[in-house]
Amino acid sequence: MSRRKKKSLFTRKKISKPKYTMGIPTDSEWKTMPNFASFIVADEEGEEHTFSIQETAFILPEGVLPDKMHHPTAYWIGRIKQIRARNDEDVWALVQWYWSPQEVNSVIKSFDVSGCGQYERIMSDYYDYVSTASFCDHAAVMRYDERSIGQEVFDSDDFYCRYDLEYRARKILPNVTRSACCCGVSYNPDRDPVMHFCPRPACRAAYHQECLQRPTQRLDPAARARKFIESWPDTDEQLSIEDVVGSQQCRKRRKRPEYAISDPLEQFPEELVKAAQQQIVKGVQAGGVVGNVKAVVAARQLIYCSLLEGSSLPTDWKDKVDVEAAIPPKRKSSPVFVCPQCQSLI
Ligand SMILES: [Zn+2]
Ligand SMILES: [Zn+2]
Structure with missing residues (x-):
C-alpha cells in the first residue's frame, strides 16, 4: 500500500509588524478587490509555498507565535475558497473553517466531545476573511463516512471529518446517532480499542x-x-x-x-x-x-x-x-459477538 507523504509543518518566517493597517476587509470592500488563484508564503529557509483555491491549510490561531513549530492540532484548519488582495503585501483569503469538536460543543451543547478523537474536525459553513500572513502549511482532512463499506483507510495522526456543521441552524449532519453504537456514544478512534x-x-x-x-x-x-x-x-x-x-x-x-x-x-x-x-x-x-x-x-x-x-x-x-x-499480520483475534440489530456474527 502506498503511504501518503506525511504532512510537515514548516516554521514561518518571523512576521514583522503587519504592514497593512486597514484591517479585515468588509463584505462590500471584498467585492471590489481583485481575485487571485493562489498566493505564496515563504518559510524560514526562504522556501516558497503556494496555496491555491480549494486547498486546505493550517492557519495560525490568534495569539499563537508564528516562529515556533506547534503540534498540528494547535493550528486552525480551513479551506481556501477565494483569494483577493488590496496590494502585494495585503493579501486575504476567504476561508471555510473546519471546527474542532470543542468549538462545536460551544454552540451545540448536545454535541458529545468524548465521542471525537483529537484529529477530528467538523466542516462548517462558517467563513471568514483571513490574512495570508497567518497561513502556515498545507493540511489534509480525510472524509470519513463510518457507514461506508468503501471507506479508504488513513493513519491515526491524519485529520478526518465525519460531520458537517450548519452554523445558523445549529445542526450537525449526518445525525450523530446514525453512525453511533447502540449505546448512543460515537466511536472515538483515540479511545476505543476494538x-x-x-x-x-x-x-x-x-x-x-x-x-x-x-x-x-x-x-x-x-x-x-x-x-x-x-x-x-x-x-x-x-x-x-x-x-x-x-x-x-x-x-x-x-x-x-x-x-x-x-x-x-x-x-x-x-x-x-x-x-x-x-x-x-x-x-x-x-x-x-x-x-x-x-x-x-x-x-x-x-x-x-x-x-x-x-x-x-x-x-x-x-x-x-x-x-x-x-488480515493484518499481528492482530490478536478478538472474541466473537452478534450484531444487536441483525444477529449476524461480528
Ligand atoms: Zn457502545
Ligand atoms: Zn447487523
Whole structure:
C-alpha cells in the first residue's frame, strides 16, 4: 500500500509588524478587490509555498507565535475558497473553517466531545476573511463516512471529518446517532480499542465490544469462519453459503452439476476465503482508525457475487481485495459477538 507523504509543518518566517493597517476587509470592500488563484508564503529557509483555491491549510490561531513549530492540532484548519488582495503585501483569503469538536460543543451543547478523537474536525459553513500572513502549511482532512463499506483507510495522526456543521441552524449532519453504537456514544478512534462492524445493508454500524452480546451457541473455529462470510454485505437475508449457491441453481433452472463440489468455498483461492472470514474491526488495537472494513467487505462481495451468478472469480480479483489489509499480520483475534440489530456474527 502506498503511504501518503506525511504532512510537515514548516516554521514561518518571523512576521514583522503587519504592514497593512486597514484591517479585515468588509463584505462590500471584498467585492471590489481583485481575485487571485493562489498566493505564496515563504518559510524560514526562504522556501516558497503556494496555496491555491480549494486547498486546505493550517492557519495560525490568534495569539499563537508564528516562529515556533506547534503540534498540528494547535493550528486552525480551513479551506481556501477565494483569494483577493488590496496590494502585494495585503493579501486575504476567504476561508471555510473546519471546527474542532470543542468549538462545536460551544454552540451545540448536545454535541458529545468524548465521542471525537483529537484529529477530528467538523466542516462548517462558517467563513471568514483571513490574512495570508497567518497561513502556515498545507493540511489534509480525510472524509470519513463510518457507514461506508468503501471507506479508504488513513493513519491515526491524519485529520478526518465525519460531520458537517450548519452554523445558523445549529445542526450537525449526518445525525450523530446514525453512525453511533447502540449505546448512543460515537466511536472515538483515540479511545476505543476494538469496534465490531456489521456490514449488512440495514446495519452498517460499529459497536463497542462492551456493548455487545456473545453468541448463544458455541461454534468451532471452522463454523465460526463460515458464519463470518455469511454476514453478507450485499443482502440482509440470512443466507448460508449453500443457500446462495442454491438460489443460483434455482434461477438458472439447472440441475446440480454431477461433480457437485462438496464445499462451494473450495473453488476460491485460500487467501480470498481467509480475507472474507475476518472479523470486521477497527480501533487502536484492531488495525487502525478505519480498520479492515473495505478489504473484508470486498472479499465477501466477490464470493457472494460469484456464488450467486455461478460465475468464476474475475482474474483481477486481487485488484479488488487488499488481502494484506484484511488480515493484518499481528492482530490478536478478538472474541466473537452478534450484531444487536441483525444477529449476524461480528
Ligand atoms: Zn457502545
Ligand atoms: Zn447487523
